[in-house]
Amino acid sequence: xxxxxxxxxxxxxxxxxxxxxxxxxxxxxxxxxxxxxxxxxxxxxxxxxxxxxxxxxxxxxxxxxxxxxxxxxxxxxxxxxxxxxxxxxxxxxxxxxxxxxxxxxxxxxxxxxxxxxxxxxxxxxxxxxxxxxxxxxxxxxxxxxxxxxxxxxxxxxxxxxxxxxxxxxxxxxxxxxxxxxxxxxxxxxxxxxxxxxxxxxxxxxxxxxxxxxxxxxxxxxxxxxxxxxxxxxxxxxxxxxxxxxxxxxxxxxxxxxxxxxxxxxxxxxxxxxxxxxxxxxxxxxxxxxxxxxxxxxxxxxxxxxxxxxxxxxxxxxxxxxxxxxxxxxxxxxxxxxxxxxxxxxxxx
Amino acid sequence: xxxxxxxxxxxxxxxxxxxxxxxxxxxxxxxxxxxxxxxxxxxxxxxxxxxxxxxxxxxxxxxxxxxxxxxxxxxxxxxxxxxxxxxxxxxxxxxxxxxxxxxxxxxxxxxxxxxxxxxxxxxxxxxxxxxxxxxxxxxxxxxxxxxxxxxxxxxxxxxxxxxxxxxxxxxxxxxxxxxxxxxxxxxxxxxxxxxxxxxxxxxxxxxxxxxxxxxxxxxxxxxxxxxxxxxxxxxxxxxxxxxxxxxxxxxxxxxxxxxxxxxxxxxxxxxx
Numbered sequence: 333x334x335x336x337x338x339x340x341x342x343x344x345x346x347x348x349x350x351x352x353x354x355x356x357x358x359x360x361x362x363x364x365x366x367x368x369x370x371x372x373x374x375x376x377x378x379x380x381x382x383x384x385x386x387x388x389x390x391x392x393x394x395x396x397x398x399x400x401x402x403x404x405x406x407x408x409x410x411x412x413x414x415x416x417x418x419x420x421x422x423x424x425x426x427x428x429x430x431x432x433x434x435x436x437x438x439x440x441x442x443x444x445x446x447x448x449x450x451x452x453x454x455x456x457x458x459x460x461x462x463x464x465x466x467x468x469x470x471x472x473x474x475x476x477x478x479x480x481x482x483x484x485x486x487x488x489x490x491x492x493x494x495x496x497x498x499x500x501x502x503x504x505x506x507x508x509x510x511x512x513x514x515x516x517x518x519x520x521x522x523x524x525x526x527x528x529x530x531x532x533x534x535x536x537x538x539x540x541x542x543x544x545x546x547x548x549x550x551x552x553x554x555x556x557x558x559x560x561x562x563x564x565x566x567x568x569x570x571x572x573x574x575x576x577x578x579x580x581x582x583x584x585x586x587x588x589x590x591x592x593x594x595x596x597x598x599x600x601x602x603x604x605x606x607x608x609x610x611x612x613x614x615x616x617x618x619x620x621x622x623x624x625x626x627x628x629x630x631x632x633x634x635x636x637x638x639x640x641x642x643x644x645x646x647x648x649x650x651x652x653x654x655x656x657x658x659x660x661x662x663x664x665x666x667x668x669x670x671x672x673x674x675x676x677x678x679x680x
Numbered sequence: 681x682x683x684x685x686x687x688x689x690x691x692x693x694x695x696x697x698x699x700x701x702x703x704x705x706x707x708x709x710x711x712x713x714x715x716x717x718x719x720x721x722x723x724x725x726x727x728x729x730x731x732x733x734x735x736x737x738x739x740x741x742x743x744x745x746x747x748x749x750x751x752x753x754x755x756x757x758x759x760x761x762x763x764x765x766x767x768x769x770x771x772x773x774x775x776x777x778x779x780x781x782x783x784x785x786x787x788x789x790x791x792x793x794x795x796x797x798x799x800x801x802x803x804x805x806x807x808x809x810x811x812x813x814x815x816x817x818x819x820x821x822x823x824x825x826x827x828x829x830x831x832x833x834x835x836x837x838x839x840x841x842x843x844x845x846x847x848x849x850x851x852x853x854x855x856x857x858x859x860x861x862x863x864x865x866x867x868x869x870x871x872x873x874x875x876x877x878x879x880x881x882x883x884x885x886x887x888x889x890x891x892x893x894x895x896x897x898x899x900x901x902x903x904x905x906x907x908x909x910x911x912x913x914x915x916x917x918x919x920x921x922x923x924x925x926x927x928x929x930x931x932x933x934x935x936x937x938x939x940x941x942x943x944x945x946x947x948x949x950x951x952x
Contacts, residue, residue, distance in 0.1 A: 346775075385846050405849040418847035422865045431861075435852035479851070489850075 333519045334396035334486040335361045336382055341391035343377050343543075351377035353543040355391070359487075364513050364520045366534035368527055370566070374543040375523045379489050382521060384408050395486055406435070411480035412489040415496065417472050419464035425451070425475050426460040432483045450482045470501050481512070490522040494529065506532060527567045531555060539563045557669075561676040564598045564669055570629060570644050572598045576673055579634060579641055580604075580663055581613050587670060587679075595679065598669035601629070601646040605662045606653065609636070612660030616643060618653055628652065632659070710920040717916055732921035742922060744896060745904035749926075751814055752889075752900060753882035756821040760829040760878050761871060767826075768833030769859055773842070783834070790827035797823075798891050805892055812894040820888045825878045832877070836870030837863065872937055880930055901926045 336359040343352040351374040359365040367375040380386040381393055384405035393401045400408050411432070419428050426447060433443045451457045454474040464472055473493065480488055490509075494502045510533060513520055524530055530537045531551040539546045539554060539562075547559040558564035564572045578586040578597035587595060609615050617638030620631040628647045634640025636658050645661065653659060670679040709717060711728040736742045771779060801820050802811070810816035840863060848858035864871070889900040896904065905922045908915055 383846075383850055385850070404854075405846070406852045406854055410850060412847070412850045414843050414847060416841065416843050418841065418843040420844065420848075420862055431848070431853075432851035435848075435857065479847075483851075 333361050333517065335359060335363075335394075336365075336487055336519060336521060337392075337394040338378065338381070339392045339394065341378070341381060341388045341393065343374070343381065343386060344389045350543055352381070352388070355543070355545060357538055357545065357548070359519060359521055362517045362519055364510075364522065364533060364535040366522045366524060366530040366537045367540060368524055368530035368534075368537060368566075369540035369546075371525055372542075373540040375525075375540050376491060377543075378540070379412075379491055379521060379523045382487070383410055383412050383489055409486045410489055411483050411485040411487075412491065413476045413480050413493045415492040417464075417476040417493075417496075419472060419475055419479075421464050424461050424463055425456060425467070428464065428475055429456075429460075429478050429482055432479060436483075446482045450478045453481075454478045469497060470505075473497060473501075473505060477512075481516070486519070488518050488520045490520065492524055493522075494524070495526075502529075509533060528569060531567070537567075539566060541566075557678070558598070559678050561596060561598065561671045561673075564671070568600055570601050570646065572600050572669070573604075573643050574598050574671075575641055575643070578670075579614075580643065580661065585613070594673045596671045596673045598671060599663055599667060601644040603664040603667035604643070604645045605664070606630070606645060606647045607660040607662050609658050609660045612662035615658055615660055616640070618655050618657050618659065621653055621655055623649060623652075625649070632661070706920050706923060710917060710924050712917065714915075714917050732915075732917035733925075735915075736918055736921050736925065740904075740908075740918070741896075742904065742925065745899050745901045746925070748814075748898055749883055749900040749902075752817045752821065753879050755814065755818045756825050756882045757875050757879045759818070759822060760825045761875050764826050764829035764874075765833055765864075765871065768830045769837055769863065771830070772834045772837035773845070783831075786827045786830050790824050794824070794887050798887060801888070802891055811892055812898045814898070816892050817889060817898075817900070820892065821882050821885065825882060828881065829874050829878055832874045833867070833870060836867050836874070840866055876933060876937055879933070883926075883930055 336357075338355045338357040341352050341355040342350075344350050355374070355378055357365075357367075357378065367378060369375050377386060381388050382395075384400065384403060384407075388401060391401075392399055395408060395410070420431065423431065429447045429450060430443045433446060438446075447460075448457070451460055454477060456471065456474055456478060459467060459471060464475065467475065473496070476493065493509075494505055497505060506529065512518075522533060524533075530539075531554075534551050536549060537551050537554050538548045541562050547554055547563045549557075554563060554567055558567060558572075561574060565574055573580070575597045577594055580597060580599065586597075605612070614634060615636045616632035616634050617636065618630055619633050619638065619642070622629040622631075626649065628649050630645045630647055630653060632643045632645060634643060638656075638658075643661070647653065671677065672679055708725050710732055711730070712725055713727060713729050713731060716727065770776075771783060805811050805816050805820070808816075810819070844862050844866070845855070845858045848862045849855065853861060884902060885900070886902040886906070889903045890906070893899045893903060899907070901922070905919055905926070908919050908922070
């Protein structure tokens, strides 16, 4: 296993689209790093540059301490799981699993010695002689995983491998991936647009936007102390409330504006409590109430007349709150996030 | 049966009859004695003889033009698929400048009217001492067969997902190896369709074959048939027999690969 480093990597496509503007990402040996961000943020391009499927316009890519910027994919000793799985449709599962070993000139005995255990570990021993077209979605996903596992590469790359699975299978496979990482102690770079996946899987999470890194850190740090307003709004579900000027709080509790810019208050829907009208920090009118089983998601409008900014609050499912009721909101003072409205940076 | 159903059947029958009749008539005529060909033609033949076929192979040695056609069309097809396949792969997959102009240029080569290039090609082949040789036919055939092959194959290769090759390369294959192991097997229906179309095209070519051969030893089937007619008579029976002999192998080839051709020509039209 090896570390991976992107140093000042830029990527401009011939059509002028800029996918990376000076990326610096360092993945330690054996680390599970998740690149997360909205579509078009450059996370997939970053992964493809590590794989060698795209060439950076500027900067360096290092695997271990080796500069691989100019090397083609086959000389980088990596394994990749594609979003579409990219299984070879004309080969059996066994041949699919063996392909990488065969390309590296392993003997038939050595190949069998690696394919069989991998197939057993993934529960594929019954379908080894079938072709991908005869497999279920979950089985295909496991074949793609197995094809990467049998080879013992320097780095595993995952490009949204769970996005084609249904919700239940996704949760199961997520747990399987976490187990796999622990067992192999492998270096993994994992791309997803799903912030929940990023939080549950990542040893560390890199949040990206517009070809730039917004924040790097362990999942809970990114969740608890988002470095920018973008990260605050992107990570966590339901999304954090961002209120310019801190309207949610009584004027005395708002900080004096930093410099000449105004400030934005961020507070997660879980950190606001519903109280009797007039007893909290402010009053609001219930606009929509969505029961979600274990909790109730309320969309409210500030002010007793319901004409102010929208705020989302997660409340216990009981007692239920009727639509159009006026309630009080109390913010957890330990969980306030203040941002500079202009730069988007965190203030404390 | 409903009214529309009946009308459909009738319409279909008429269509089949109209398409099939010339073939039927050709086969029957090729088996009718020369003397009866022009008197009292009847739909149902009364006497069938193999005279014309015998004459074709005994008197005229029709094996020679068949051999020539097989050699020329076969060699051209093999070259086209091998070289055109690599070319089409590069045009479909690699990133380089001037891809569209190159594709346009390849197409432009094939749209010249054949008759306009016959004379310059003749002079060129003569100075290369290639008149009345197999290369003297294969090389000119490549000028129209290669663009056809490249265009068809570019289409087939583009339909295959790029992620498959990327996976193969990440798995340790070089680009050529990835093409050989992953892309070619998947493009096989397309390759077969292209090969057959190219072969049929060359098999039936007439103008170049007539212009660049001098004697029967290098003439292809269409040229040989055209030269059957003598000064005073046209041996219709033999011409029709030759037409049957020339068409049958190609028809069998197409029938055998029918499903692959249709698959190839419609591949990617729907998700499958």
